[in-house]
Amino acid sequence: MQQSNVKELVSEFKDKELDEIMRYFLAAYAGSSVKDQDRIALASSLGAEDQVLTHIILSIKPEARIFILDTGRLHNETYELMSRTMKRYEMKYEFLFPESADVEAMESQDGPDLFYESIENRKKCCFFRKVKPLEKILSSLDVWITGLRKEQAVTRNALEKIAWDKANGLIKLNPLADWTEKQVWAYIKEHHVPYNKLHDQGYPSIGCAPCTRAVKPGEDLRAGRWWWETPEQKECGLHLVDGKLAGRRGSHGSSG
Numbered sequence: 001m002q003q004s005n006v007k008e009l010v011s012e013f014k015d016k017e018l019d020e021i022m023r024y025f026l027a028a029y030a031g032s033s034v035k036d037q038d039r040i041a042l043a044s045s046l047g048a049e050d051q052v053l054t055h056i057i058l059s060i061k062p063e064a065r066i067f068i069l070d071t072g073r074l075h076n077e078t079y080e081l082m083s084r085t086m087k088r089y090e091m092k093y094e095f096l097f098p099e100s101a102d103v104e105a106m107e108s109q110d111g112p113d114l115f116y117e118s119i120e121n122r123k124k125c126c127f128f129r130k131v132k133p134l135e136k137i138l139s140s141l142d143v144w145i146t147g148l149r150k151e152q153a154v155t156r157n158a159l160e161k162i163a164w165d166k167a168n169g170l171i172k173l174n175p176l177a178d179w180t181e182k183q184v185w186a187y188i189k190e191h192h193v194p195y196n197k198l199h200d201q202g203y204p205s206i207g208c209a210p211c212t213r214a215v216k217p218g219e220d221l222r223a224g225r226w227w228w229e230t231p232e233q234k235e236c237g238l239h240l241v242d243g244k245l246a247g248r249r250g251s252h253g254s255s256g
């Protein structure tokens with residue numbers, strides 16, 4: 001896949017419906033045999049948007065690849081949602097864990113809750129628990145699907161539905177880029193999509209348990225993520241900002 005092909009895809013699918021876009025990409029990047037895995041997958045954080053995409057994708061292709069970055073620090077409610085979703089759709093996730101040697105070395109040096117000490121420590125933890133495992137799976141894909149939306153954060157204002165991920169050399173498909181929060185929840189209710197019980201307890205955005213809190217009425221959607229940092233710093237390295245894999249160790253930016 002080349003960056004130039006992406007420009008053609010952007011123009012071809014500019015005015016197409018979400019269902020048509022998903023059908024095209026799931027078919028175009030399917031594996032050519034049972035042994036040959038699909039080159040397209042959804043990166044699910046089990047958030048509301050990812051649950052919507054899980055529903056849509058599995059209704060088109062029941063065996064589509066959906067992977068989870070299990071940091072080892074997720075809420076119990078998130079693990080419970082994984083089980084509920086697996087039963088509802090009769091599917092299995094691909095689980096990605098951090099390298100145990102990385103986590104052992106990090107915690108031995110800085111302790112288990114290092115992320116509260118400094119932004120550098122927080123990004124180090126996100127790097128070992130999320131970014132590094134993600135980079136590993138992205139190297140096997142041509143397209144990764146995300147549930148990112150423009151209105152989620154100041155760092156996502158320029159988000160496009162189909163974009164070239166320069167740092168990882170693949171297409172990043174953000175089908176819900178233009179959706180509002182209201183649309184997401186209307187879809188969930190209409191289609192009885194399973195969702196995280198924490199959403200009913202004031203958590204609009206859910207990440208790792210020690211780095212997520214409930215938000216107060218009127219607060220920004222991502223105010224509860226890394227709440228001790230400023231909005232411009234609230235990304236964890238999973239998503240590009242201005243063409244850079246922001247949030248990698250030693251750089252700034254990106255999400256989860």
Ligand code: SF4
Nearest residue numbers: 115125126129208211
């Ligand atoms: S969100 Fe918090 S616990 Fe999770 S990987 Fe990042 S710093 Fe570590």
